[in-house]
Amino acid sequence: MASATFLSTLSLANKNYLLLTPTHACAKGYTNNFRVSNLPSIVVRKEGSVRSQGFVAMQEKGGSTLSDDSRTKTPHVLTVAGSDSGAGAGIQADLKACAARGVYCSTVITALTAQNTVGVQGASNVPEDFVAQQLKSVLSDMQVDVVKTGMLPSVGIVKTLCRTLREYPVHALVVDPVMVSTSGDVLAGPSILSTFREELLPMADIITPNLKEASALLNGMQLETVDDMRSAARLLHNMGPKNVLVKGGDLPDSSDAVDILYNGHNFYELRSPRIRTRNTHGTGCSLASSIAAEVAKGYPMLSAVKVAKRFVETALDYSKEIVIGNGPQGPFDHLLRLKSHSQDCHRQQPFDPSDLFLYAVTDSRMNKRWGRSIVDAVKAAIDGGATIIQLREKDAETKDFLESAKACLRICRLHGVPLLINDRVDVAIACDADGVHVGQSDMPACVARTLLGPEKIIGVSCKTPEQAEQAWVDGADYIGCGGVYPTNTKENNITVGLNGLKTVCMASKLPVVAIGGIGVSNARAVMEIRTPNLKGVAVVSALFDRECVQTETRKLHEVLLGSNIGST
Ligand SMILES: Nc1ncnc2c1ncn2[C@@H]1O[C@H](COP(=O)(O)OP(=O)(O)O)[C@@H](O)[C@H]1O
Ligand SMILES: Cc1ncc(COP(=O)(O)O)c(N)n1
Ligand SMILES: [Mg+2]
Structure with missing residues (x-):
C-alpha cells in the first residue's frame, strides 16, 4: 500500500x-x-x-x-473452508449457521469435496494462488470482522492464509482445525500439522479441535475423559491461541455433550444433554461459525461459545428426526424450518382471497355463555362451511390461549381452513398459526410482517381509503372493513355503512372482507354492493352468540352462495 x-x-x-x-x-x-x-x-x-x-x-x-x-456496521464473518456437496458441513454449514445467527457470511473455498451422508467420496484442492485471490477480493473490500477457518487441505493454503491475514488484519480469528470428517475421512493430512502449530494457531483467538484433532495436534495423545480434555486444552494453549475449546461430541460413554474451554487462566466445562440423533454431520463447522458470528457481533469469547453451543444443541434437538440421505450421519436444520414442511397434513396453504368468503371470528365470552370451548366452536363453524377462522380472545390468559390455538390449528389444518390470530402476534408465532389480523391500534402490519415472514397471512382492519392504502404499503394480504352495521361486539365502534364499505373497496388494492353486525338477514345486501374485491363477510355474533354454531354457519353459507359471489 x-x-x-x-x-x-x-x-x-x-x-x-x-x-x-x-x-x-x-x-x-x-x-x-x-x-x-x-x-x-x-x-x-x-x-x-x-x-x-x-x-x-x-x-x-x-x-x-x-x-x-x-x-x-453489519457483522461479517468470512469462512475459509471446503465445500461439502451434501451441504451438511463445510462452507454450506457455515453459511447456514451465520444466516441463522444473523450475521453476513462471505466464503473463500479451499477445496471441493464429493460428500454425502455416507462419507467423503472425493476431494479436489483449489489452487493456492486462487485461494489467495479469493481472500484478497473479500478482505480488501468487504470489512470482515472475523475470519473462521475450516478445511485447509495443504501447507501452501495454510501459509497463504496466514500471509494474507497479516496483510489484512481482522478483529478475530476462529480456527476449526478440521482434519477428519465425522465419517472418519481425512480432510487434511498430518503434513499440515507443523504449519498449524507454528503459524496458524498462534494467530488464533480461539481454536476448536474435536477429540481426534486435539490428539493429532498433540502427537497422538490419548483423549478419553473430561480430565484428558482439560490437559489437552492446556497443552494446546501453550501453542499460542488465546482460547482453546476442546469439543467432546465424540467423547465415549458420555450422556452429556461436554466441551472444555480454556483461556489460559480458567477452565469452563460446558455441558448440554446429548441429543440422540444421527443428524450430527456438520456440528463442528456450525459451532465454529456460530462462535465467529457472536464474536463479530461484539460478544466476549465466553458468551460467544455458550450461545454457539446452545444454538447447535437447539438445532440438533429440532432436527433429530429429519430424514436426509441413507448414510449414518445426516445433516441438521440450522434454520429450524424443515420439519413443518415435511408433514403434509400440517402444511400451510398459500393465501387465497376466496378463503374470505365465510370468515368466522370467535369470541370467548359468547362461547362461555353457551357453554362451549373455543375448539368446539371452531369445529362447528368449519362443519357449517366457514372458510377461514380467526381467534379473537381478548380476555384469555396467554397460556390458555396458546393451548386452544394449537388445538384449533390442528383441526383447521386437517380441513385446509386457514387460522388467524387476532392482535397477538406472539401467540401466532408460538403456535405457527397461518397469520394474524391486526387493528389500527395493534402492532403495525409492517412490523408483524417482519416478525412473521413473507408467507404468513396478515389482515388489517380499515375504515378509510387512507388506511386501506397503508395496509397495502405495509404488506398486508387483505383488509377487514367495518363496522358495516352497528354491533355490540366492539364498544364505541364507528359504523361505516354500506357506502363506507363501497368507498373502501373501490380504493383498496387488496381483497376486502366486510365485518360488523352482519348475519343471515343482511349478508346478501352487503355482497350486493358488487365490487370485485369484496370477497366475503366476517361474522362473530351471528355464528357464536347462538345455540347451534354449525346450523347458523350453514344458513349463512347458503345465503352467501345465493348472493352469487366469491367462493368457487
Ligand atoms: N449429539 C449431540 N448432542 C448435543 N450436542 C452435540 C452432539 N454432538 C455434538 N455436539 C456438540 O456439537 C459441537 C461439535 O462437537 P463435535 O461433534 O465433537 O465436533 P466435530 O463435528 O468437529 O467432530 C460441540 O459443542 C459438541 O458438544
Ligand atoms: C468440507 C468439509 N469441511 C469440514 C467437515 C467436517 O465436518 P464436521 O463438522 O461434521 O466435523 C466436512 N465433513 N467437510
Ligand atoms: Mg464431527
Whole structure:
C-alpha cells in the first residue's frame, strides 16, 4: 500500500497512531469498527498493533472527540473452508449457521469435496494462488470482522492464509482445525500439522479441535475423559491461541455433550444433554461459525461459545428426526424450518382471497355463555362451511390461549381452513398459526410482517381509503372493513355503512372482507354492493352468540352462495 495514503502520525495518551485516509483504511480492512460512509472522518490506527481492536474514528471537525461507531456496521464473518456437496458441513454449514445467527457470511473455498451422508467420496484442492485471490477480493473490500477457518487441505493454503491475514488484519480469528470428517475421512493430512502449530494457531483467538484433532495436534495423545480434555486444552494453549475449546461430541460413554474451554487462566466445562440423533454431520463447522458470528457481533469469547453451543444443541434437538440421505450421519436444520414442511397434513396453504368468503371470528365470552370451548366452536363453524377462522380472545390468559390455538390449528389444518390470530402476534408465532389480523391500534402490519415472514397471512382492519392504502404499503394480504352495521361486539365502534364499505373497496388494492353486525338477514345486501374485491363477510355474533354454531354457519353459507359471489 502506498505510503502517500498516510496523512501523518499523531500522539495521543502517550501512544503513537498512524492517521490514514478513510479510503486507505477501507482498502486495508481497518474499518471494521466504524462507519466509513460517515465522511469526512479520519481513521486512526494504533501503531504496531496487528489487529484492528482499539481502532478509533475521529471527526475531522471538532478534533478531540473519539468515537467508536461500530453499531452501524453489519457483522461479517468470512469462512475459509471446503465445500461439502451434501451441504451438511463445510462452507454450506457455515453459511447456514451465520444466516441463522444473523450475521453476513462471505466464503473463500479451499477445496471441493464429493460428500454425502455416507462419507467423503472425493476431494479436489483449489489452487493456492486462487485461494489467495479469493481472500484478497473479500478482505480488501468487504470489512470482515472475523475470519473462521475450516478445511485447509495443504501447507501452501495454510501459509497463504496466514500471509494474507497479516496483510489484512481482522478483529478475530476462529480456527476449526478440521482434519477428519465425522465419517472418519481425512480432510487434511498430518503434513499440515507443523504449519498449524507454528503459524496458524498462534494467530488464533480461539481454536476448536474435536477429540481426534486435539490428539493429532498433540502427537497422538490419548483423549478419553473430561480430565484428558482439560490437559489437552492446556497443552494446546501453550501453542499460542488465546482460547482453546476442546469439543467432546465424540467423547465415549458420555450422556452429556461436554466441551472444555480454556483461556489460559480458567477452565469452563460446558455441558448440554446429548441429543440422540444421527443428524450430527456438520456440528463442528456450525459451532465454529456460530462462535465467529457472536464474536463479530461484539460478544466476549465466553458468551460467544455458550450461545454457539446452545444454538447447535437447539438445532440438533429440532432436527433429530429429519430424514436426509441413507448414510449414518445426516445433516441438521440450522434454520429450524424443515420439519413443518415435511408433514403434509400440517402444511400451510398459500393465501387465497376466496378463503374470505365465510370468515368466522370467535369470541370467548359468547362461547362461555353457551357453554362451549373455543375448539368446539371452531369445529362447528368449519362443519357449517366457514372458510377461514380467526381467534379473537381478548380476555384469555396467554397460556390458555396458546393451548386452544394449537388445538384449533390442528383441526383447521386437517380441513385446509386457514387460522388467524387476532392482535397477538406472539401467540401466532408460538403456535405457527397461518397469520394474524391486526387493528389500527395493534402492532403495525409492517412490523408483524417482519416478525412473521413473507408467507404468513396478515389482515388489517380499515375504515378509510387512507388506511386501506397503508395496509397495502405495509404488506398486508387483505383488509377487514367495518363496522358495516352497528354491533355490540366492539364498544364505541364507528359504523361505516354500506357506502363506507363501497368507498373502501373501490380504493383498496387488496381483497376486502366486510365485518360488523352482519348475519343471515343482511349478508346478501352487503355482497350486493358488487365490487370485485369484496370477497366475503366476517361474522362473530351471528355464528357464536347462538345455540347451534354449525346450523347458523350453514344458513349463512347458503345465503352467501345465493348472493352469487366469491367462493368457487
Ligand atoms: N449429539 C449431540 N448432542 C448435543 N450436542 C452435540 C452432539 N454432538 C455434538 N455436539 C456438540 O456439537 C459441537 C461439535 O462437537 P463435535 O461433534 O465433537 O465436533 P466435530 O463435528 O468437529 O467432530 C460441540 O459443542 C459438541 O458438544
Ligand atoms: C468440507 C468439509 N469441511 C469440514 C467437515 C467436517 O465436518 P464436521 O463438522 O461434521 O466435523 C466436512 N465433513 N467437510
Ligand atoms: Mg464431527
